[in-house]
Amino acid sequence: MKVFSQNVRKNLLITNTILESLSQFDVILIQEPPWSEIRKIPSSTNCKGESLIRTCHHPNWITFARLPLNSNDSPRVITYVNIHLKSLRFFLRKDIFDHCDINIISFTNNDICHYIINIYSDSSHLALKYLKDTEVNINHVLLMTRDFNIRDSLWDPSFLFHSSISDDLLMIADSFDLALSSPTNPGPTRFSDTAGESDSVIDLMFLQCSSSELDHHTILLDSQLSLDHAPLTIDIPICDEVIHLTKLVITPGSDQENEFIKNVISSFDSLDTSNIDSVECLNQIINQLGSIIEQMWSKSAKRSKLSKHSKQWWTNSCSLALINYRMSRSRDT
Numbered sequence: 001m002k003v004f005s006q007n008v009r010k011n012l013l014i015t016n017t018i019l020e021s022l023s024q025f026d027v028i029l030i031q032e033p034p035w036s037e038i039r040k041i042p043s044s045t046n047c048k049g050e051s052l053i054r055t056c057h058h059p060n061w062i063t064f065a066r067l068p069l070n071s072n073d074s075p076r077v078i079t080y081v082n083i084h085l086k087s088l089r090f091f092l093r094k095d096i097f098d099h100c101d102i103n104i105i106s107f108t109n110n111d112i113c114h115y116i117i118n119i120y121s122d123s124s125h126l127a128l129k130y131l132k133d134t135e136v137n138i139n140h141v142l143l144m145t146r147d148f149n150i151r152d153s154l155w156d157p158s159f160l161f162h163s164s165i166s167d168d169l170l171m172i173a174d175s176f177d178l179a180l181s182s183p184t185n186p187g188p189t190r191f192s193d194t195a196g197e198s199d200s201v202i203d204l205m206f207l208q209c210s211s212s213e214l215d216h217h218t219i220l221l222d223s224q225l226s227l228d229h230a231p232l233t234i235d236i237p238i239c240d241e242v243i244h245l246t247k248l249v250i251t252p253g254s255d256q257e258n259e260f261i262k263n264v265i266s267s268f269d270s271l272d273t274s275n276i277d278s279v280e281c282l283n284q285i286i287n288q289l290g291s292i293i294e295q296m297w298s299k300s301a302k303r304s305k306l307s308k309h310s311k312q313w314w315t316n317s318c319s320l321a322l323i324n325y326r327m328s329r330s331r332d333t
Helices: 012-021 083-088 126-133 164-175 255-269 279-300 316-328
Strands: 002-007 027-031 036-041 050-054 061-064 077-082 102-109 112-120 141-147 178-180 203-208 216-219 232-235 246-249 302-305
Touching: 002 112, 002 141, 002 203, 012 027, 027 112, 027 141, 061 083, 077 083, 077 102, 077 112, 083 102, 102 126, 126 164, 141 178, 141 232, 164 178, 203 232, 255 279
Parallel strands: 002 027, 112 141
Antiparallel strands: 002 232, 027 077, 036 050, 061 077, 102 112, 141 203, 178 203, 216 232, 246 302
16 A cells, blocks of 8 residues: 655645646545635525535545534645545544544454554644543554654754654654654655755654564655655555455344343353452453353354345345245246
8 A cells, every 4th residue: 555645735736736646646645735615505694604615626536534613623634545445445533533633544454444644733733732632542553644843853863952742752653553664765854945944854654563564664855846845655565355255144033143142141140340440340341241242153153155145134035035936937938
């Protein structure tokens, strides 16, 4: 999966150019995207109508963006996914992070849910403060990237100082099991247009620690067009999908379903829940409940071969009707 990341500084033309010309990429992560009023829509409180605010769209890309509540709430991060990857079932996960400067998407590969996090952290570091104060427990985060607006000697050799904000960033990355990536071609990522101000490294990537194939990214130093940020790219290895030809099923209303429910209830009743006095104890009970359901399912379910009739509405009556129909046909009809 080829990923491209760029801060476009609200430039509508460049954003459209990226979407039109970079079809070789699979995922495009945009920071500071353009938002503008498309039209007025009817309103019960405003006789002139309410403004409909939208950003760039393209038929070859699926747009994942948190819709603005008003003109002052426009998200500063957007993710575009190439339509040829729609089988991986990408979703915008506002249930995990609901912030205008954080865009987290998930996708499924071989029954594992992976995450990509796109961040714009302004000079006030609002996104990092939100992440620091928000407790989540997610696994399989492959990538967290982009414009963190932090200069630090840890990643910028031309800068001699260390920032306490960097410690917060590294702590957040570590909580997702991510480590700072080193570019294959080290260099500045932001180019100053102010006289006397040096170029800097403030665009970063953090990659999954446990992956030996996911360890470096590339800075496209000559591809920023008229922008002040250089694009970042990385290739994320994706496994070939394993297609299962059978699955475990329990027919609704069957004896197997009744047995499954009876066994689950009986096992739940036997659990000792009288001394849940900590988060650890609660997590242990929850894990036990999950194990019980999984064990009872494996015990009661039957393995079924997937076919064109593997639908919830396809019952034994449907199969019998199909058999009778085939038997009733003759060679003359």
